[in-house]
Amino acid sequence: MKTSVTDLAVLGGSPAFTEPLAVGRPSRVDRRSFLERVERILASGRHSNGGPFVEELEARLAELAGVRHCVAMCNATTATQVLARARGIRGEVVMPSMTFIATAHAMRWIGLDPVFCDVDPVTGQIDPGQARASITPRTEAIVGVHLWGRPCPASALEDVAAEYGIDLYLDAAHAIGTALDGRPVGGFGNAEVFSLHATKIVGGFEGGALVTDDEETAERVRSLQAFGDGIWNKHGGTNAKMSEVSAAMALTSLEALPDTVSHNRRNHDLYVKCLDRTPGVSVERFDPDQRPNHQYVIIRVDPAETGMDRDTLHRVLLAENVITRPYFSPACHQTEPYSSLPTPRSLPHTERLAATVLALPTGTGTSSTDVETVCDIVRLAVSHGDRVVRGLQAGPAQEPHHDDFEHGSGSDLLSARQ
Ligand SMILES: Cc1ncc(COP(=O)(O)O)c(C=O)c1O
Incomplete structure (x- = not known):
């Protein structure tokens, strides 16, 4: 477990995962x-x-x-x-x-x-x-x-x-x-x-x-x-x-859907438990009466409280081999061909969400140990937000090596924006 901010891979530590842990891996089937x-x-x-x-x-x-x-x-x-x-x-x-x-x-x-x-x-x-x-x-x-x-x-x-x-x-x-x-x-x-x-x-x-x-x-x-x-x-x-x-x-x-949903629900509950008292990070909660399938675990990152924005947290996790997704950023109206329409719309709630949301890995390929490790990294990073940002400004020890939000390499799933 990483205990010091210098253990973060983005600042020179070793990646927490040897294999990529990505949002959107296929559900397990028989x-x-x-x-x-x-x-x-x-x-x-x-x-x-x-x-x-x-x-x-x-x-x-x-x-x-x-x-x-x-x-x-x-x-x-x-x-x-x-x-x-x-x-x-x-x-x-x-x-x-x-x-x-x-x-x-x-x-x-x-x-x-x-x-x-x-x-x-x-x-x-x-x-x-x-x-x-x-x-x-x-x-x-x-x-x-x-x-x-x-x-x-x-x-x-x-x-x-x-x-x-x-x-x-x-x-x-x-x-x-x-x-x-x-x-x-x-x-x-x-x-x-x-x-x-x-x-x-x-x-x-x-x-x-x-x-x-x-x-x-x-x-x-x-x-x-x-x-x-x-x-x-x-x-x-x-x-x-x-x-x-x-x-x-x-x-x-x-x-496999009932088992997949149960697995996802357990992951979601664990994310809530592990990140519940992390200032500046909130896990999206779902009403059980709506039978959520927990396909996604979404967090919102408040830079005013964490000292780092969502994109920096994405970068920190990427260096650890955790591939998160900003679902959905940019929002549709912020990207071509829609952003250059003659009367671009201002959609303040959408724009705020697009700047702050991040999907974390879940699904049957993500175990509870994986979730705990991801949460440890998130907690460590955001509780030292200013130091992480300063460290990155000084020059990253380890650049993201697989994929960023837009460009991928290797696997289809890692390279798609879906
Ligand atoms: C909200 C939403 N709408 C539509 C689609 C498109 O689905 P498909 O890839 O089956 O065309 C996706 C797929 O990622 C999606 O997330």
Whole structure:
């Protein structure tokens, strides 16, 4: 255990971890189950085009979401585009800026204009009042985002969408298995979209799934994601189909979800316990009634109290081989192509969050010993914030060697921003 500030790797000590401990490592799955499924795929010769594993996954996800329809697709980004196309949306789409850039890019890529609104400063979630204030005569939809593994105020967003007669979609990339006031996430708005990317709590290597109770939306989406096959072929279409091997992986990962969530909950509780009395560092708490999946452990770093900003803490941890993520910084409106729009918006709550939040490692690849070690480093660093900063100004003993927030090397997962 490191006891002195000079033990920190960034100031010359040895890294606490020999292997990288990263945010977003894939959840553990039962290898045998997965490999058996792969054997069945190979034996059947059915590799794609809505095979039995895709069908089974769709049935299970619809059940989890409490809706009648699910269409599994190649990723959440494309699934959201197919949804907007299926609903015939044009013009502006209101969304929070505090989200992964994919939420905005998905809409812009199909010619829609993202309009960013501010978030609730306490929860970090989209603020329905701010969403309402961002609606113009050109607005045709709101995209709410369930941030950090628990639901956003989706029922209040439903009220806003109904008041203006516009669509509501939910980016549920982080929120599989969660619930708002007893209503499972997946059943809000016109449709919701889960991500099954490798970094998500349920992973299918790559993958996404649209869930909805609206039969017509489901039928259109099913058609458009397979080249406009069937009833909707007059509208064209794209190829967003999920492969059988992705479905096999996602099913295996879904079976592990209860264990994964329990593991994450224990990690989260331990982070809270270990960092609870650390001035200037607060661990985001989640309401157990919302069935949080604890996909992310988020801390906020207050430089006024710690003497160091979030980016310095990231750098300290990186030198220890702990790869954290600033989910989400820069916020969408602070980065291109949105930051140079003619009327850039000022979103004070989002900007404050974007400057202070940091996701710490969790998931089934992160043990309680790992969590305790990360917390020891955080406590040591922030209780000597001024000395760390002065030491770094004098010239770092050890520069980050894998990855920073934007650039990676080696592993796909370490190099992606996801
Ligand atoms: C909030 C959010 N929305 C959308 C996405 C995009 O998901 P996918 O990679 O499945 O396209 C992600 C993925 O990281 C995300 O975190």
